[in-house]
Amino acid sequence: MDDATVLAAGAETIPREAETAGRHRSRWILRRGLFGLFTLLVISILIFFATHVLPGNAAQAILGHTATPARVHQLERQLGLDRSILAQYWTWLSNAVRGHFGSSLAANEPVTTLIGSPLVNTLVLLGLTALIAVPVSLAVGVLAATRQNGPLDAGISAVSITLAALPEFVIGIVLVTLFATQVLKLLPSVALIPPGQDPLSSGTAMILPVATLTLAVIPYLSRLVRGSMIDVLGSEYVTMARLKGLRPRTILVRHVLRNALVPAIQGTALSLAYLLGGVVTIEYLFAYPGLGSALIAAAGERDVPVIQAICLIFAAGYVIFNMIADLLTIYVTPRLRTQ
Numbered sequence: 001m002d003d004a005t006v007l008a009a010g011a012e013t014i015p016r017e018a019e020t021a022g023r024h025r026s027r028w029i030l031r032r033g034l035f036g037l038f039t040l041l042v043i044s045i046l047i048f049f050a051t052h053v054l055p056g057n058a059a060q061a062i063l064g065h066t067a068t069p070a071r072v073h074q075l076e077r078q079l080g081l082d083r084s085i086l087a088q089y090w091t092w093l094s095n096a097v098r099g100h101f102g103s104s105l106a107a108n109e110p111v112t113t114l115i116g117s118p119l120v121n122t123l124v125l126l127g128l129t130a131l132i133a134v135p136v137s138l139a140v141g142v143l144a145a146t147r148q149n150g151p152l153d154a155g156i157s158a159v160s161i162t163l164a165a166l167p168e169f170v171i172g173i174v175l176v177t178l179f180a181t182q183v184l185k186l187l188p189s190v191a192l193i194p195p196g197q198d199p200l201s202s203g204t205a206m207i208l209p210v211a212t213l214t215l216a217v218i219p220y221l222s223r224l225v226r227g228s229m230i231d232v233l234g235s236e237y238v239t240m241a242r243l244k245g246l247r248p249r250t251i252l253v254r255h256v257l258r259n260a261l262v263p264a265i266q267g268t269a270l271s272l273a274y275l276l277g278g279v280v281t282i283e284y285l286f287a288y289p290g291l292g293s294a295l296i297a298a299a300g301e302r303d304v305p306v307i308q309a310i311c312l313i314f315a316a317g318y319v320i321f322n323m324i325a326d327l328l329t330i331y332v333t334p335r336l337r338t339q
Contacts, residue, residue, distance in 0.1 A: 028330070033323070045089070047311045047315070049085070052085055052304070105304065105305060111309045115309060118290050125283075129210050132210065133217040142226075144222070146252070163216070168278050172209075187208055190287040191209050191288040195289070212282055220267070221268065224263055228262075228264060229256060229260045291310050295307065295310045
């Protein structure tokens with residue numbers, strides 16, 4: 001076989017390999033999507049049945065303790081609470097798939113309308129936190145790894161461990177004490193945003209909530225980046241690159257960062273998912289009108305449809321963040337694209 005034949009065979013093999021890799025990737029994405037939907041289905045079952053075993057009666061909570069049993073029973077029939085729990089779940093799930101979560105028992109308006117503005121506020125809060133926390137965590141982790149066992153690494157580790165040991169509400173209280181009281185009266189202690197107003201137009205009201213969530217995330221994510229960077233810096237191919245005389249900056253950019261990104265991507269997804277739960281406490285602490293505050297208010301009023309909708313949104317966000325992280329991992333890891 002001459003060289004031309006070999007080259008032609010190789011040229012034909014490349015498209016076939018690319019096509020095979022594309023099919024593998026498509027199947028993986030389909031499986032991952034189906035698994036995400038199955039996870040949401042299981043979570044929806046848990047959410048629905050958990051809210052129905054809460055103590056008390058929704059109809060009684062709406063009418064008050066002075067309502068007669070006949071009036072309570074009539075309202076239960078109107079709300080469909082007298083049907084079997086399986087029938088109630090099927091109706092709720094069918095409507096939720098179409099984006100309808102029923103009507104609020106307390107406000108007597110559609111749940112989607114009620115939580116629309118809080119959802120936007122929470123997404124803005126999470127977005128601002130991610131835009132600050134992720135780059136800072138990457139920078140701090142890389143800096144600590146490149147100065148491993150030095151004074152700077154020790155200082156960063158000490159600060160990270162201290163912050164990681166503090167719950168986010170404690171961090172928030174410390175920030176309020178330092179910057180919103182008589183110590184340094186620089187920022188508002190609460191983030192009161194009028195309904196329908198853009199949170200970004202609220203000036204300094206967003207600073208303390210965003211700073212609290214950022215400081216709660218940076219220790220975990222920066223330590224994860226540091227550990228990943230140290231593992232890659234000690235690998236054989238990095239050692240070989242050094243022996244070839246490549247500059248440290250070139251090694252860091254071309255060989256280290258890309259391979260250290262995979263744990264960072266997964267850690268970022270877990271951090272964003274963690275923030276979804278952390279906003280409940282932080283929004284309550286700063287009186288921020290987001291989904292967390294709406295969830296606390298709905299729990300106090302036993303507004304079951306609102307509780308179910310918000311919990312399902314949190315669960316969907318968790319699944320979506322992890323799916324995006326998996327897709328990005330496949331993108332930055334060529335050997336995983338054909339598996």
